[in-house]
Amino acid sequence: MTESQHPQNTDAVDGNASANIADWFAGRSRVMFVHAHPDDETITTGGTLAALAEAGREPLLVTCTRGEQGEVVEGPLQALVQLHGLPIARQNELKTALGMLGIERHVFLGVAPARAEGLAPTIYEDSGMEWSEADPESGERRAIPSPTTGPDAFTTVPAVEALNDLLTAAHAAGAQAMVSYDNGGGYGHPDHVLAHRLSRAVAAALGLPFWEIVGDDVTDAEVEVASVDLASQAESENEGADPRPIETYDVSNWLDRKTAALRAHQTQLVVEGDEIVHVGGQREPIRAHERFRRVVGR
Ligand SMILES: [Zn+2]
Secondary structure (H helix, E strand, C coil): CCHHHCCCCCCCCCCCCECCHHHHHHHCCCEEEEECCCCHHHHHHHHHHHHHHHCCCCCEEEECCCCCCCCCCCCCHHHHHHHHCHHHHHHHHHHHHHHHHCCCCEEECCCCCCCCCCCCCCCCECCCEEECCCCCCCCCCCEEECCCCCCCECCCCCHHHHHHHHHHHHHHHCCCEEEECCCCHHHHCHHHHHHHHHHHHHHHHHCCCEEEECCCCCCHHHHHHHECCHHHCCCCCCCCCCCCCEEEEECHHHHHHHHHHHHHCCCCEEEECCEEEECCCCEEECCCEEEEEEECCC
């Protein structure tokens, strides 16, 4: 196919999209992104990470698990994964992806400097998930904990341990803002829900602003209503403002790098044109606009 048959993905609502990186995350420099598994950072925030890094804003990335429970894309990689193990494969993929995005400040939760003082390093394992039965009324399926969740899983280990690790990481790195999923974990994966809770708690403890990633379940109409014009938004808290404003960042200049980073996660997904195809066959567009909602108050 020619390029013209694959026009770049343009999201429906981009009227308020800001391409001025200086305004993003209220101009905070060291923004700490907390993601559950390798590939989440690129799928949901890859363009933003690349843009911030290129602008010299020193974004920080914490990955909570190594995605041990991910399903592997069919084909020759399956043999490779059997040989070396999925965690090794996914760590290598993440490293390659972060090279594409220009992210140098990355740590796994449980390993110094993302480990509470005096404790030996640990590995928080992917909790896994499965889809619930369809809700009889909405027909909706939710991600729920997997019956195979192990004793070392992120959601099994006492949360206070992971919380102390993340607090240590944020404090040591001098984080100036926190970013993670919404309170439903985006789509309900237990590891994503926990990443939200820990990040929110650390933001509260350190007095940092917290932005949640706005997922595809938010309609364009809702985005339009909740959009803010960053240029006119002051850094100081504006008591009269909408407490849940949505900020849309235009990352189309970094779409090529985001796409290259996505391709690095080759055990988990396939890039077809301007779409991501997941192992289960689900498709989603590679977004040229990434959205965040600043969460005010508790
Ligand atoms: Zn994930």
